[in-house]
Amino acid sequence: MTRAAIQYLRLFTLFLLAMLSGVRCRASSDTPETIKFWAMGNEGEMVRQLIPEFERLNPKIHVNVQQIPWTAAHEKLLTAFAGESTPDVCQLGNTWLPEFSVLHSIEPLDRFAAHSSGIRLNDFFEGVLKTNIIDSALVGIPWYVDTRVVFYRRDLLAEAGYTTFPATWNEVLRLCDLMQRNARAKHIPRYPLFLPTGEWVPAIILGMQSGGNFLRDGNTRGNFSGPQFHRAFDLLAQFYQKEYSPAGMQLITNVYNSFSDGLITMYITGPWNIGEFTRRISPNLQSQWMTAPLPSMDSTSPGISLPLGTSLSIFRRSSHKEAGWKLIEFLTSRDQSVAFYKITGNLPPRKSAWNDSSLSQNKYIQAFYKQLQRVDPLPQVAEWEQIVIKLQLYVEYVATQTMTVDEALHKFDGDVDQMLEKRRWLVEKNKH
């Protein structure tokens, strides 16, 4: 009767559950100890080359590297945190550290660093190390630094009469004007300076150079419509309005081709492009590109840049913290930093590493070294990522002249205020 039906169902369900629990994914093996390491973008692929050496030195530890594209990384990390499926060690953009720290998701590393022989904190660039200290706790160890400099076409700048890169933005504007007129006279399409509208970094850099002050009232409200950022945004807008920089996203689909073709002649970007330029720019142009530190608003040199980069952190939920720390020690050691640089072009955060000949004799690197002496930290708020992604939208609006600078900054501040509302409330409640 119905009893048979129930039996049938029960058996079937049991069988299925048995099958399903078998396919459930867990961290495998008891010995050796396996740690899950999430790395992003290019580093994610390249770091695999360094792992065998680590495992050789630590035979009881096996590292499972997972690569995540940058575009999805922030999302994936928060989802993993919410779903309680975070990795053990993770590469984190250092602008994300405040956010993950406020979530109490990453482990303070002070106690590890205190006992460590391999890691000497004073060997790291100060500006960069500062970004890893949130609420007086060290929550990450810098893995590589990524500051922005200018990559430019020597030959085309020389044509316009500039044998060294301009030191101020006003000079850059003048240079762009010259190049544009020359190009138009020859009927060549040219955008002298490439400022992608999908990036927040140039706008923020200009903002820093104008004095910073992005947020006010204890970092609980936006100050982007204040005089400093306004000045910076005005300057940025000029490049688009005068068509020194392209405003549509799709116009420059392959930066390297465009650079080789002379469609763009200057590009503010980071160290990973040293390797990419070497690989993807046409061979006959290899002697014609060069790097230079950023110009400044006044004539102090070089202009301030950002101490971007990534750090390695350990998630609090990890049950392999000691092993994770060993991995961090290894990857951030001087020798491994140099080795990593050789594979990826990512710059070592440790000053001692820069003495290595592969770095000290690389002509493109010099600009970065100079630049790293002048970096200032960003506000440490959990909402920073959300704020700068929104900023990109307003850069687009201003670049396409859909909005004026005043309107854009006013609206942006409104958005920022909304994003910071919870933080405001928490600060008022003294929970922070």
Next chain:
Amino acid sequence: MSSRVRKVRHDNHTAAAWLFLAPAMTAIAVFFIVPVLSALIMSLTDFDVYALGDLSVVRFMGFHNYVRIFETPLFWTALKNTFYFVLVGGPLSVAASLGTALMVNSKLARFKSFFRTVYFLPVVTSLVAVAVVWRYLYHPAHGLLNLFLSWFGVAPIDWLGNPAIAMPAIIVLAVWKNFGYNMLIFIAGLQNIPDDLYEAARIDGAGAWRQFIDITIPTLAPTTVFVVMITIIGYFQLFAEPYVMTEGGPMNATTSIVLMMYEQGFRWWNMGFAAAIAFVLFVLILFFSIVQMLIQRRLQR
């Protein structure tokens, strides 16, 4: 059979029926109804990224999230974009389906099942996979579409980079992907129309166009309403195309309501707010469905 036996039989049947229903109903209750109710509750709070770290900072907000939605300019943009997609893409899609159904079903058509299969092919493909393909088709310099247009002397169009053209570009993709599905439903509807109706009309001297207006359209009306309804419900949930092809851009020109919900909920973890957005969408769809059903009821008279 005595009525008492019949009653016992009836009770046994009721028990059996519920046993048959139990697994499916349990699944639906646990994985559908409970979440919907939870989402409703969540939409009344400000559950967000801070709450993930410390549950005690969750605040009860009442309807504040809903008010905030209507005060957020991005929502109105998303609403406008979604409506654009539904009100332009919907009829286009239905018209394309109806048109192809009429053509395939016509007595003059050859290789019917071949054509039917071909037109249906896009429906079964993974949306993500084809969105990636179409993204390249729309490339201003290397895309096939601009190549094709250049044969007619049209200058290259920046399909996905121009805010005015991005949504139409997505509509084209959506129509291509879906028209085969509704085409089949229309074909079924068309085949249900008895031939003698057409015969009678032909004998009366009605031409093809007259037959279409007087016979086909009225008899197809219920089917059409059904098709329009499921299309609209589906199109309100626009997500994968903008997510894969444009990330909501350029300048939010293709941000749909669901995309906004996804960004708020799973990118920034403003979950209370995102849940409220989801409910607003539900109410919207419900409203349209009710309108739909009223029209249908009126047609049936």
Next chain:
Amino acid sequence: MNNRASTLALNAGLFLLAVITLTPVAWMVSASFMLPGEASTTPIHFFPMHPTLEHYEALTERLHVGRYFMNSFIIASVVTLISTFINSMAGFAFAKYRFPGRNKLFRFLLSGMIVPAQVTMLPLFLMLKSMGLVNTYVGVILPGLASIFGIFLIRQFAGSVPDSLIEAARLDGASEFRVYRSVVLPLCRPILYTLALFTFMGTWNDFMWPLIVMTDNANYTLPVAIANLKGEHLLDLELMMAGSVITVLPVLILFLAFQRHYIRGIMVGGVKE
């Protein structure tokens, strides 16, 4: 003759439409065999000049596409098996049993089809997290079992099973479950195949939920993996096309093999009573 011209015009139109419909798919396949960068060269050409399998090799060897394929397959299969089974029971119950509340319950379920799935995703995610099921197959499978459309489809079809057969079986002493298993199921075989097909293909192509639930690379289903691939390899057009081909091909083959069932399902589901 007028008819000849009409016939020609109509069929030409059908043919043209077929070409337009197939072009994106054809190009996807073609580009997947091109050398890196070939698809972006001008003048644009449609067919590869030196067809290569390197992208497929890269996908299977370096980029673990086999693993994603397996994930998709396991999840789709399990959901199909279980959901077809439980939905057939429920559909049968709605079709052939009279019990108090039957019509109300069914109408209630139908109205549920209006609710967009996205409403459930956030709380469902948190629910799964508390059950420890984030990033597991089970986590992706479980919500997929709740399908109102499946019940609807089965009910439409099961309604046409002759009552006399059911009565006869009962008179012979069969239990209700026996009736279901031996009388109704076999007669419903066509719609069961259809539902299984629908469910398999729908689950295979599902994107948003696996995207949210699976945090580990190794657990991605194919559509999620493709979207992920796009993040890193946007410029590698040919590679992306190969990935799309792999995602689309199995479902395409299934469809071509079982067209009749699939199409019937839509027509049964579509024609209102």
